[in-house]
Amino acid sequence: MSKEFKGGGLEPADGVDFRAQAHRLLDACLNQLENASERPWQEPPEGLDTRYVIAGEGREVGKLVDQITRDVLPYHGGNTHGRFWGWVQGSGLASDLIANMASSVVNANLGGRNHGANEMERAVVDWTRRKMGYPEGASGLLVAGTSQATVISFQAARLRVLKDVRLKGQGDQRLTAYAAAGVHNATRKALELLGIGAENLRLVPLRGHRMDADVLAQMVREDRASGALPFLVVGTAGSVDIGAFDDLNALADVAAQEKLWLHVDGAFGAWTRIADQPWRGLTDGIERAGSIALDFHKWMYVGYDCGMALIRDEAEHRAAFAARPAYLKGADSGLAGGEPWFTDYGIDLSRGNRALKVWCALEMFGEVAFSDAITSNCQLAQLMAQEVARQPRMRLGCAVISNICVFTARDDLSPAEQSDLNAAIARQLQDSGDAVFSTTDIDGITMLRAAITNHRSQPEDIIDAVACVAREAAGVNDRGEIG
Numbered sequence: 011m012s013k014e015f016k017g018g019g020l021e022p023a024d025g026v027d028f029r030a031q032a033h034r035l036l037d038a039c040l041n042q043l044e045n046a047s048e049r050p051w052q053e054p055p056e057g058l059d060t061r062y063v064i065a066g067e068g069r070e071v072g073k074l075v076d077q078i079t080r081d082v083l084p085y086h087g088g089n090t091h092g093r094f095w096g097w098v099q100g101s102g103l104a105s106d107l108i109a110n111m112a113s114s115v116v117n118a119n120l121g122g123r124n125h126g127a128n129e130m131e132r133a134v135v136d137w138t139r140r141k142m143g144y145p146e147g148a149s150g151l152l153v154a155g156t157s158q159a160t161v162i163s164f165q166a167a168r169l170r171v172l173k174d175v176r177l178k179g180q181g182d183q184r185l186t187a188y189a190a191a192g193v194h195n196a197t198r199k200a201l202e203l204l205g206i207g208a209e210n211l212r213l214v215p216l217r218g219h220r221m222d223a224d225v226l227a228q229m230v231r232e233d234r235a236s237g238a239l240p241f242l243v244v245g246t247a248g249s250v251d252i253g254a255f256d257d258l259n260a261l262a263d264v265a266a267q268e269k270l271w272l273h274v275d276g277a278f279g280a281w282t283r284i285a286d287q288p289w290r291g292l293t294d295g296i297e298r299a300g301s302i303a304l305d306f307h308k309w310m311y312v313g314y315d316c317g318m319a320l321i322r323d324e325a326e327h328r329a330a331f332a333a334r335p336a337y338l339k340g341a342d343s344g345l346a347g348g349e350p351w352f353t354d355y356g357i358d359l360s361r362g363n364r365a366l367k368v369w370c371a372l373e374m375f376g377e378v379a380f381s382d383a384i385t386s387n388c389q390l391a392q393l394m395a396q397e398v399a400r401q402p403r404m405r406l407g408c409a410v411i412s413n414i415c416v417f418t419a420r421d422d423l424s425p426a427e428q429s430d431l432n433a434a435i436a437r438q439l440q441d442s443g444d445a446v447f448s449t450t451d452i453d454g455i456t457m458l459r460a461a462i463t464n465h466r467s468q469p470e471d472i473i474d475a476v477a478c479v480a481r482e483a484a485g486v487n488d489r490g491e492i493g
C-alpha cells in the first residue's frame with residue numbers, strides 16, 4: 011500500500027524502508043516510555059558532542075534510527091523518571107507521542123487561516139478558561155511557556171493605562187508594577203523587555219509567605235503621589251522556592267480599589283484549581299484576575315513546550331497585538347478565512363501546534379486523572395515532610411504548602427556546613443540515579459528541595475529518597491564532609 015514519495019532529494023528514497031524504520035523507532039520510543047521509571051538521568055558520555063557533529067552527507071534512515079536510539083534517547087534531562095523532583099519540570103505523557111506524530115505530518119501553522127488545528131486551540135483555550143473560572147468570551151493563546159505568557163499579559167495591561175503606547179512608546183511615563191518578594195524572575199524579565207525597567211518593579215514584603223496587601227496599597231499610593239503610574243500587580247500562585255500562594259482575593263480587592271491590572275503567575279500553581287481541597291482553595295480569587303500565565307508542561311505533565319496566556323477581556327488582548335499588513339489580509343471564507351487569527355493575540359506570526367498534545371492528554375486520560383495526579387503530588391510533598399520529621403537530624407525549611415518540600419539533611423551543623431552538605435547530597439543522588447532534588451536557600455542555608463510535578467512518583471519513591479538522603483548524611487563527619 012505504500013506509494014513512492016515524490017519531491018526529489020527531500021523525500022525518503024525508499025518508501026517501504028522508511029515505513030519499516032519509522033515503525034522501528036516507534037517501538038524504541040514505546041520501550042523508553044514503558045520503562046521511564048527505570049531510566050534516570052545519566053551524565054552524557056565524554057565525546058557525545060562529537061557524535062552529534064553534522065556531516066550533512068545524507069544517510070540511510072536505518073542508520074539514523076540506530077543513532078537516535080543509541081545517542082539521543084538515553085541522554086534526556088531526567089524529568090521523565092519517577093524520582094525526579096528537581097526545579098519544577100513536568101514528567102511528559104504517553105499521549106504526547108501520538109499527538110506529536112499527528113502534528114508532525116499535518117505541520118499546521120496556527121498563526122491563522124481556516125483549518126482544524128485553530129479550532130482545536132480554541133477548544134483548549136475554552137477548556138482552560140472554564141477551569142480558571144473566567145467568563146465566556148475570555149481570550150487565550152498557547153505559547154512556549156509562562157515567561158512568554160507574562161510578556162503578553164503585561165503588554166495588554168500596559169495598553170489599559172497607555173492607549174497610544176504601540177504608536178508613541180512610553181515617553182517619560184514611569185510605570186510601576188508590584189509583586190511579592192520572591193516573585194519569579196519571568197516578571198522582572200518581562201518588565202525589562204517591555205522597556206518598563208526592572209527598577210520599576212516594587213517588591214512588596216511578605217506576611218506569612220504572602221504579599222502584604224495593606225503594604226501593597228500603601229506603596230501604590232506613595233508611588234502615585236511621587237508622579238509614577240502604577241499599573242500592575244502580579245500575584246503568585248505557586249512560588250518556585252516553596253510553593254506559596256498570594257491571597258488572590260485580597261490582591262483583587264486592592265487592584266479594584268487602586269485601578270491596577272491583576273496578573274497571576276500561575277505557572278504551575280494555577281492547576282490547584284482542579285485539585286481537591288484544601289489545595290484548591292489556594293487559588294480562590296484567580297477568576298478575578300485580568301490575566302493568568304500558566305503552563306501545561308509543568309503540572310499538567312504535557313510535553314515541552316506548552317504554556318498559555320489567558321486574558322479576561324478579549325478586546326484588551328486584541329488591542330495589544332492586532333496588526334495585519336496587506337499580504338496577511340483575511341477573508342470571509344476560504345483558506346484565508348477562519349477569523350479571529352491567533353497572530354492578532356501575541357508575538358508570533360507563525361505558530362506550531364501545541365493544542366493537539368493538550369487535547370490528546372485530556373481526551374485520553376480524562377480530567378479527573380489530572381485532578382487526582384495533582385492532588386497526589388501535594389500528598390506526596392506532605393509524606394516527604396513526615397519522613398523528614400521522622401529523621402532526628404533533618405529539619406524542614408518551612409511547612410509544606412502545596413507540592414514543594416524543602417529541608418536540610420543535618421541541622422546539627424553550622425549553616426555553611428549544612429549548605430555544602432545539602433548541595434553535595436543533591437549532586438550525589440543525581441549522579442547515582444537514586445533521586446533528583448534541586449536546592450534553594452532558606453534563611454541563609456542551602457537546602458534540598460523537591461518540587462513534585464511528576465505523575466510517575468509513588469509513595470515508596472518518597473520514602474526511599476528520604477532514606478537515601480539519611481544514608482548520605484550519616485556518613486558525614488562533624489565538619490559536614492561526606493566520608
Ligand SMILES: *Cc1c(COP(=O)(O)O)cnc(C)c1O
Nearest residue numbers: 155156157194196248250277305
Ligand atoms: C517555571 C515558572 C515560570 C517560567 O515559566 P516557563 O514556562 O519556564 O517560561 C514563571 N513563574 C513560575 C512561578 C514558574 O514556576
